[in-house]
Each structure stands twice: as C-alpha cells, then as structure tokens.
Amino acid sequence: MDAYDEGSNARHGPAGPDPRRDLPGPAPAPGDPEDAPSRRTAPPTPGVPADVPPVPLSPPAPLSPAAGGPGGPPGGTPVADPPPGPRTGVAALSLRYRIGAAVALAVVAVGVCVHLGMTFLHVAPANTVSKKHRETIENWIYPEFEQNWKLFAPNPLQQNIAVQVRAEIRTADGGVRTTGWYDLSAQDGRAIDGNPLPSHTQQNELRRAWDFFVATHDDDNRPVGLRGTLSEAYLRRITVLRLDRADAAGPGGLVERVQVRSRTTNVPPPKWSEEEAQAPTTPVYRTLPWWPVPEDEARGGVG
Amino acid sequence: MNRFPPAVPRAVARVTDSALGPHQSAVIRIGFSLTWLLFLLREYPHRQELYGPDGPWAWDLADQFVGTNGSFTALLWSDGQGWFEAVYALAVLWSLLLLLGWRTRTMSVLFMVGVLTLQNRSVFMGDGGDNVLHLMSVYLVFTRCGRVWSLDARRARRAAAARARGERPRDRVGPVLWGVLGFLLLVATLAGRMDGDRFIPVLLWTVWSAQALWWLVGRRARTGQPRILLDVVANIVHNGALLVIMAEVCLIYATAGWYKVQGSRWQDGTAVHYPLHLEYFSPWPALADLLSASGTLVMLVTYGTVAVQVAFPFTLFNRRIKNVLLVLMMTEHAVIAVVLGLPFFSLAMLAADAVFLPTSFLRRLGTGAARVRDRLRPRGGGPSVPGPRHPDHGAAGTRDDGTAAVKALPAPGGTPPPRT
Numbered sequence: 001m002d003a004y005d006e007g008s009n010a011r012h013g014p015a016g017p018d019p020r021r022d023l024p025g026p027a028p029a030p031g032d033p034e035d036a037p038s039r040r041t042a043p044p045t046p047g048v049p050a051d052v053p054p055v056p057l058s059p060p061a062p063l064s065p066a067a068g069g070p071g072g073p074p075g076g077t078p079v080a081d082p083p084p085g086p087r088t089g090v091a092a093l094s095l096r097y098r099i100g101a102a103v104a105l106a107v108v109a110v111g112v113c114v115h116l117g118m119t120f121l122h123v124a125p126a127n128t129v130s131k132k133h134r135e136t137i138e139n140w141i142y143p144e145f146e147q148n149w150k151l152f153a154p155n156p157l158q159q160n161i162a163v164q165v166r167a168e169i170r171t172a173d174g175g176v177r178t179t180g181w182y183d184l185s186a187q188d189g190r191a192i193d194g195n196p197l198p199s200h201t202q203q204n205e206l207r208r209a210w211d212f213f214v215a216t217h218d219d220d221n222r223p224v225g226l227r228g229t230l231s232e233a234y235l236r237r238i239t240v241l242r243l244d245r246a247d248a249a250g251p252g253g254l255v256e257r258v259q260v261r262s263r264t265t266n267v268p269p270p271k272w273s274e275e276e277a278q279a280p281t282t283p284v285y286r287t288l289p290w291w292p293v294p295e296d297e298a299r300g301g302v303g
Numbered sequence: 304m305n306r307f308p309p310a311v312p313r314a315v316a317r318v319t320d321s322a323l324g325p326h327q328s329a330v331i332r333i334g335f336s337l338t339w340l341l342f343l344l345r346e347y348p349h350r351q352e353l354y355g356p357d358g359p360w361a362w363d364l365a366d367q368f369v370g371t372n373g374s375f376t377a378l379l380w381s382d383g384q385g386w387f388e389a390v391y392a393l394a395v396l397w398s399l400l401l402l403l404g405w406r407t408r409t410m411s412v413l414f415m416v417g418v419l420t421l422q423n424r425s426v427f428m429g430d431g432g433d434n435v436l437h438l439m440s441v442y443l444v445f446t447r448c449g450r451v452w453s454l455d456a457r458r459a460r461r462a463a464a465a466r467a468r469g470e471r472p473r474d475r476v477g478p479v480l481w482g483v484l485g486f487l488l489l490v491a492t493l494a495g496r497m498d499g500d501r502f503i504p505v506l507l508w509t510v511w512s513a514q515a516l517w518w519l520v521g522r523r524a525r526t527g528q529p530r531i532l533l534d535v536v537a538n539i540v541h542n543g544a545l546l547v548i549m550a551e552v553c554l555i556y557a558t559a560g561w562y563k564v565q566g567s568r569w570q571d572g573t574a575v576h577y578p579l580h581l582e583y584f585s586p587w588p589a590l591a592d593l594l595s596a597s598g599t600l601v602m603l604v605t606y607g608t609v610a611v612q613v614a615f616p617f618t619l620f621n622r623r624i625k626n627v628l629l630v631l632m633m634t635e636h637a638v639i640a641v642v643l644g645l646p647f648f649s650l651a652m653l654a655a656d657a658v659f660l661p662t663s664f665l666r667r668l669g670t671g672a673a674r675v676r677d678r679l680r681p682r683g684g685g686p687s688v689p690g691p692r693h694p695d696h697g698a699a700g701t702r703d704d705g706t707a708a709v710k711a712l713p714a715p716g717g718t719p720p721p722r723t
Contacts, residue, residue: 088535089534090316100536104535104540112546123554146434148434149554149555150562153563154562154565155568156577158577188582196641198586201352203645209427234360269576270595270601301357302358
C-alpha cells in the first residue's frame with residue numbers, strides 16, 4: 001500500500017527535522033537549515049555536457065551532438081569511411097584526455113556516492129551518524145532534495161480529521177450574526193466521492209494546511225515562529241475562500257471574524273476484527289480562537 | 304597501452320563508452336513529463352487557487368516562507384497575473400516538449416524549472432507524487448534521455464542521412480534557443496532573482512556553459528579528441544544519474560517498507576483497512592468496503608505490501624524475481640490510483656518503476672507503438688517518421704541511432720576515425 005500516509009505530505013518545506021512529526025515541537029524558526037552559505041557550490045556532476053546542444057552551425061557538420069558520437073574532425077576532409085565506424089569512448093582517447101576522463105569518472109563517482117549517502121541518512125531514522133552530521137546533511141538535502149517516504153508508515157492514519165469553520169458576519173443592515181459550522185473537510189470528501197481525478201485543492205489543500213498549523217502551534221494554539229504566523233494566515237485565507245464560495249455572508253454581508261475547529265473521529269476497526277472500537281468513540285474537538293479577517297480578504301481578495 | 308586486470312577496464316568502458324539504458328531513460332522521461340503535463344492540465348481550472356498570486360497561499364506568504372529556505376521558484380520573481388499565467392503555460396509547454404524529446408537536454412532543464420517553480424511556490428499543496436516528480440525532474444537533467452523515442456533521435460537520423468547524401472545540415476534553432484535562454488538566465492541573475500540556495504542557479508549556468516562548450520568543441524577542435532572526451536563525460540554523468548534514479552526508487556520502497564515493519568497495524572494485518580476509510584482517500588466507499596470485507600484478504604495484502612517493498616531492492620540482483628516484483632508493484636500502484644483516488648501519485652510511481660523494466664520488453668513496446676502509429680497513419684502520404692529505432696544490438700548497444708545510421712551509410716563527408 002503505497003499512497004500517502006499521514007496524508008501525503010511529501011514535503012513540508014525545509015525546517016529542521018520534520019516540523020509536523022515532532023508535533024507540538026516548536027517549529028524551527030526562520031533561520032534554519034536555510035542559508036547555509038557556501039553549500040554545494042559544485043553540483044555533484046560538474047560540466048554536464050549537453051545531450052542536445054546547439055548543433056554546429058556550419059559546414060563540416062561533424063556529427064550532431066544528438067547523434068551522440070563525436071566523430072570526425074571538423075575539418076571535414078572527405079576520407080574513406082572507416083569500416084568499423086567512428087571510434088568513440090575512452091579507447092579512442094590519447095593519454096592526456098584519458099586522464100581527463102578518469103578525473104570526470106572519479107568526480108561523478110564521488111558525487112553519486114555522497115548524494116546517495118546524504119539521501120539515505122535523510123530518510124533513515126535518526127541514528128548515530130545522522131545525529132552527528134545533522135547540519136551537513138541538511139545543508140546538502142534542503143531545499144530541493146527534501147523527501148519523506150513514510151507512506152502510511154509506521155502506521156496508517158486511523159483518524160478522520162475534519163476542519164470546520166464558522167463566521168461572524170456584519171450584515172447589510174449593520175447587525176452581527178454568527179453562522180453555523182461549515183464542515184469544509186466534508187465538502188472536500190463529497191468532491192472526492194466518485195471522482196477519478198481528485199484535485200489537489202480538494203485532497204491536499206485543507207488537510208495539509210491543518211497539518212502545517214498543528215505542526216507550528218503549541219497546545220494552546222499559539223504560533224511558534226514565522227511559520228506559525230504564516231500557517232494561520234494560510235488557514236484563515238482557505239476558510240475565507242470557502243465561506244465566500246458558500247456565500248456565507250449573504251447579500252451585502254461581510255465576514256468579519258472566523259473561528260476554526262477540528263473534529264477528530266477514529267476510523268472504526270474492521271467488523272471482522274475482535275478489537276473493541278477505541279475510546280473515545282465520540283469526536284474530539286480542537287477549537288481555535290476567533291480570528292479577525294482583513295477587509296480586503298473578506299471582499300473577495302482570495303482566489 | 305595500459306594493462307589492468309581485465310574486469311576493471313571492462314567496467315570502466317561500460318560506464319564511459321555508452322549511455323546505458325537508453326530505453327529506460329526514455330521511458331522515465333516520457334513517464335514523468337506525461338504525469339506533470341496531465342496534472343497541470345487537470346488542475347488548469349484550479350491553477351489560481353493552487354499557485355496564483357491571490358490564492359490562499361498568497362504571494363507574500365510564499366515569499367516570506369521561501370525567504371527561510373531559499374528554494375527555487377520563478378513565480379516569486381513577480382506577483383503579476385500575467386507572469387503567473389505565462390509561467391503556468393510555459394510549464395505545460397515544456398512538459399509537452401520534453402515528452403516529445405525536442406531539444407531534450409534543454410527541455411529537461413526547463414521542465415525542472417517548471418516543476419520546481421510551481422511546487423516550491425506552494426509547497427503545502429503537494430503530496431508524494433509531487434515529491435517524486437520534484438526529485439526526478441532534477442535528476443533527469445543529468446541524463447541523456449532523448450536518445451530513443453524522441454524528436455531529437457529522429458533529427459539525428461535525418462541529419463545523418465543528409466550527410467550521407469553529401470548535404471550539410473544546419474541547425475539554427477539550437478543556437479537561438481541557447482542564446483535566448485542564456486540572456487534570460489543572465490537577466491534573472493543580474494536582477495538578483497537567483498539569490499536563494501545556490502544549487503539550482505549553479506546547475507542552470509553549468510548546463511548552459513556545457514552546451515556552449517559542446518558546440519565550440521564540435522566546431523573548432525582540431526582533433527576529434529576533445530569531442531570524444533565530452534561524449535565520455537556525458538556518458539559518465541548520464542550513467543551516474545541513472546544510478547541515482549534507480550537508487551532513489553529503491554530508497555522510496557525501502558523507507559516505505561522498513562518503517563511499516565515497525566507499525567502495529569502492519570503487524571496485526573489490518574493496516575490496509577484504515578486508509579480505505581479515510582474521508583480524503585476514499586472516492587469509492589463501496590469499493591473500499593468490498594476490498595476490506597475479508598479479514599484474510601486484508602491481512603494478505605497488508606503483509607504482501609510490506610514484503611514487496613522491503614524485498615524489492617534486494618531482488619535487483621535476480622532479473623526474474625525483480626520482474627515479478629515489478630509487475631506486482633505496478634499493479635498495486637494502478638489499484639491505488641483508483642481506490643485511494645491518487646492518480647497522479649500512482650502515475651509518478653509507475654514512471655519511476657519503469658526505470659527497472661527490461662530492455663526487451665521496452666523494445667517490444669516501442670515496436671508495438673510504432674505499428675499502431677503506422678496503422679493510424681495512411682501509408683505513403685506525407686513524410687513518414689521512422690519508427691522508434693533501437694540502438695544497435697552489439698556491445699555498443701547504447702550508441703544512439705544517429706551513430707548507427709552513420710555506420711550504415713558510408714558518408715562521403717563522413718567521419719574519419721578520430722584515432723590517429
């Protein structure tokens with residue numbers, strides 16, 4: 001089973017060791033593994049010759065590079081075709097050039113080994129070596145080689161986490177009204193039902209925004225670091241967008257504040273298992289404080 | 304001449320004299336670019352919400368976030384609508400051109416730029432499929448993945464045929480493309496848009512310079528030696544990248560498998576039941592219920608999944624078992640695409656799996672595809688495209704078609720042996 005576990009969160013942005021997983025753990029502050037100054041100045045394989053570079057413009061037309069084989073000299077003096085075809089490869093090189101090839105081979109071999117080693121240490125559980133060289137590994141991996149392959153592992157997620165929102169509306173006549181709870185995850189679920197090609201906006205957007213929020217907030221829902229603040233703005237904007245689509249404000253109304261909560265229910269164990277349904281069978285709620293909505297956002301600034 | 308123990312030069316010759324796995328690298332090129340192309344087309348109606356400047360993950364949020372990690376994304380160069388629409392459209396175009404293998408090396412770079420630009424713009428929209436594409440788009444840049452099943456291969460064949468007729472085919476598009484892209488790269492660099500993490504800018508400049516070097520050497524060098532050296536280096540880099548791609552696939556399976564071994568649900572044989580009942584991964588609830596109706600079946604699938612994932616890397620040493628596992632894994636991914644509603648994740652994984660498909664199978668696939676195409680195309684009309692030809696079958700099995708064609712047709716203006 002290989003899809004995505006705790007929710008297909010492949011990448012979550014660099015930041016120390018997986019902010020989401022170390023749940024309440026403070027999110028790495030703005031200045032993390034980021035700008036390691038002189039990182040990888042040289043990519044593992046310097047001097048990548050082009051596979052299909054511009055072909056020589058002019059006459060001799062040696063061999064288009066796409067044709068792979070560097071062939072004859074560009075002089076293009078017509079010479080009888082050699083029976084075995086153009087020689088290529090190291091055997092055709094003089095000693096001087098062979099040394100060049102050997103250097104290239106060594107550099108690439110080292111680059112490949114280092115990259116694979118770093119990647120291995122990045123995906124492996126924290127261990128003696130990876131703890132000792134944490135910074136080096138992060139400098140190598142982030143930001144472009146980040147990866148997470150704990151697909152439904154060690155255990156698949158066994159809870160449905162629904163994100164719900166309600167809003168305080170300033171109505172056209174100047175009054176204030178509070179809406180009921182909109183179950184945004186249920187809306188996503190309905191959009192996915194019977195859909196052979198679910199959109200990332202239905203399957204990932206809200207789910208991962210909530211994961212991001214949880215990973216960057218403490219138990220009292222206080223943001224940790226810049227990421228915490230960003231995740232709040234992100235979550236708020238998603239809810240405002242969805243409320244707008246549902247026309248929650250009504251004619252002439254304006255969303256002034258929103259409140260988000262999560263509703264967590266356990267997926268019941270299979271009928272054929274002898275396991276009792278885990279307590280609590282009743283949903284668990286996590287309710288966030290009311291957030292004011294900036295006016296431009298409320299007036300359709302999202303989307 | 305130097306004398307090593309025979310195995311050493313043989314191994315060295317193998318990785319220096321040819322770009323191994325031409326069909327495998329072509330099939331992953333097609334697979335990954337197709338996945339991304341279909342994804343972009345499918346999300347076209349949602350593009351503003353996913354990556355647009357006023358989407359929920361607004362431009363300034365992304366700007367602050369990327370400021371903390373320095374990842375590469377051209378979408379943050381401007382918050383204009385026009386820029387966004389242009390980048391999205393270009394990303395579509397670049398995937399299509401990479402799929403077709405037109406100027407493959409250049410397109411692989413642009414494909415990577417497209418993938419990284421969109422994914423890094425909104426990193427919280429992605430899932431495992433995006434992660435696979437992200438990595439593979441970088442690795443593909445280092446490969447010679449357009450040697451078969453590509454417009455480049457066709458162009459090379461035509462150029463060789465033209466040379467055989469004594470013509471001197473010219474390429475004007477390549478230098479123009481190179482010049483335009485170099486100019487854009489220079490502008491972006493001077494404007495300080497490449498000031499984040501250095502890896503991608505260095506990679507872009509390296510490939511661009513290497514193309515210039517290749518061109519210059521092809522034109523100016525007095526002997527064939529520098530060109531052969533560049534070809535050898537290109538082969539070495541390609542083979543290294545192909546090894547990294549294969550190892551990456553193994554790491555994916557090994558990680559997925561070994562972490563599962565530790566999970567109680569994978570141990571008690573019920574794990575598969577749970578994802579099937581998550582709201583976000585159950586597009587067909589009735590089908591999910593049907594699949595998890597039998598405890599025995601769920602247990603077998605649960606254990607089978609773990610066993611296959613853990614075992615896969617080790618089976619590479621035995622061709623036959625490897626192929627059996629490959630079939631199992633590809634089937635499972637096809638099932639996941641439907642049952643868990645993860646079509647693009649599955650497609651990306653299928654493309655990654657394809658790097659391990661046997662050459663004989665891929666050749667048959669190519670021949671079959673050519674036959675289908677010929678049947679669809681009326682005979683005799685129009686310039687027919689030569690079918691996906693295979694590199695010659697000999698020891699130099701990976702030399703590409705162009706070279707093979709040169710061999711086949713004694714060229715008057717041809718290619719004297721560079722060996723002197």
